[in-house]
Every structure is written in C-alpha cells, then in structure tokens.
Amino acid sequence: MKILVVEDEVQLADALSEILKRNMYSVDTVYDGIDGLDNALTGVYDGIILDIMLPHMSGIEILKNLRKEKINTPVLLLTARSEVEDKINGLDCGADDYLTKPFVTGELLARVRALTRRRGEVIDDNKMSFNGLELNKSKCSIIYNGNDIKLSLKEYQIMELLIANPKQILPKERIIEKIWGYESNAEYNNIEVYISFLRKKISVISAPVQIKTARGIGYSLE
Numbered sequence: 001m002k003i004l005v006v007e008d009e010v011q012l013a014d015a016l017s018e019i020l021k022r023n024m025y026s027v028d029t030v031y032d033g034i035d036g037l038d039n040a041l042t043g044v045y046d047g048i049i050l051d052i053m054l055p056h057m058s059g060i061e062i063l064k065n066l067r068k069e070k071i072n073t074p075v076l077l078l079t080a081r082s083e084v085e086d087k088i089n090g091l092d093c094g095a096d097d098y099l100t101k102p103f104v105t106g107e108l109l110a111r112v113r114a115l116t117r118r119r120g121e122v123i124d125d126n127k128m129s130f131n132g133l134e135l136n137k138s139k140c141s142i143i144y145n146g147n148d149i150k151l152s153l154k155e156y157q158i159m160e161l162l163i164a165n166p167k168q169i170l171p172k173e174r175i176i177e178k179i180w181g182y183e184s185n186a187e188y189n190n191i192e193v194y195i196s197f198l199r200k201k202i203s204v205i206s207a208p209v210q211i212k213t214a215r216g217i218g219y220s221l222e
C-alpha cells in the first residue's frame with residue numbers, strides 16, 4: 001500500500017511517515033500544496049493524508065483538482081479543531097474521511113486501514129489470502145497450512161500488491177512505482193531478485209500459488 005502524506009508541519013509529517021512505514025506502508029511525504037497536487041495527480045497512491053492549511057495551495061483546492069481530473073484516490077483530511085467549515089467543505093468536495101488534530105496513532109492507523117480497504121480477498125485488517133496462502137501483516141510473513149515464513153519489508157510489499165491484484169499481470173513499472181517510487185533508482189533486476197526470493201519462500205511452505213513471469217511485461221499471481 002502506498003500512501004502520500006501532504007502536511008506542512010514538518011515534525012508531524014515525518015512522524016506520520018514513520019508510523020506508516022513501521023506498519024508496512026510505503027510513504028511519500030511532501031510539505032506544501034503544489035508538491036502535494038503534483039504527486040497526487042500521478043494517481044499511483046492507495047490513499048492520501050491531506051492537511052487543509054498548506055502553503056501555496058490548500059488541501060481543499062488539491063482535493064477539488066483531483067476529483068475534477070477523475071482521480072478517485074481515497075483522501076483522509078487532517079483538520080484542526082477550529083476548521084469545522086473546512087471539514088464540511090472537504091467532505092462535500094469528495095474527501096472520504098477526516099481526522100482532527102491532535103490524534104492518537106491507533107486512530108490514525110484505523111482510519112488509514114478503512115481508507116485503503118483492499119480489493120483482494122481480505123480476511124481481516126491483518127490478513128489477506130489467495131488460494132490458501134495467507135499474508136499476515138503483524139507477523140510480516142506468508143503462511144500455508146500452518147507453515148509460516150518471514151518476509152522482508154520489500155517482499156511483503158510486493159506480495160501484498162500481487163495478492164490485491166490476483167490473476168492479473170502487474171507491469172514491472174507499476175511495481176516499481178508502488179514500492180520504490182518514481183524517483184528511485186530501483187532497476188528492473190532488483191524486482192527480479194525479490195520475486196525469486198518470494199518464489200523460493202512460497203515453495204518452502206509448499207503453497208499452491210505461483211508467481212508467473214509475463215515475459216517483457218511483469219508478473220502475475222496464479
């Protein structure tokens with residue numbers, strides 16, 4: 001899951017990013033409205049945490065622009081207690097939810113989970129599965145028939161993306177975008193290395209699941 005954080009209070013923005021990363025999300029953080037809009041318009045995010053009062057362009061303006069461009073990424077607005085008008089305005093403009101500052105970590109994570117409900121087969125917030133293979137977030141592992149093997153963070157993120165889009169070819173570019181980000185230097189063979197680790201781990205626990213290569217395009221979970 002890839003989240004964009006747009007918040008001009010640097011300490012808060014960095015704290016948010018840290019909390020999300022510790023909970024297996026990949027996160028891009030920007031500190032003003034223009035960068036916020038630029039990033040959000042790419043449409044690659046699974047959710048956006050958007051502050052309302054931002055330099056150069058308000059969160060509400062960003063939201064209006066996104067919805068006008070038919071980008072429906074779920075948005076969680078961050079509001080100060082005094083910004084009731086903005087909150088209502090934000091929901092009217094297509095925000096999915098809001099969170100009033102200050103907030104506690106547990107509430108933030110619950111809101112983000114609700115925001116990014118996956119399309120794959122979800123057992124509960126901590127687990128997704130495909131053909132009996134379970135991806136367990138709290139253990140950062142895959143499990144089949146009681147056998148369990150740990151994944152690295154990147155392996156986990158790739159597996160999550162595959163399970164959320166089963167039986168579909170995921171282009172390598174999309175995997176890079178989602179997991180490493182646009183400005184990363186991740187090379188295509190990095191992905192191949194992670195995919196080969198994942199294949200080994202899937203075979204170690206004998207799960208009836210395969211990551212197939214679509215030559216020259218990407219991968220699919222079958």
Ligand code: CA
Pocket residue numbers: 007008009051052053054
């Ligand atoms: Ca602000």
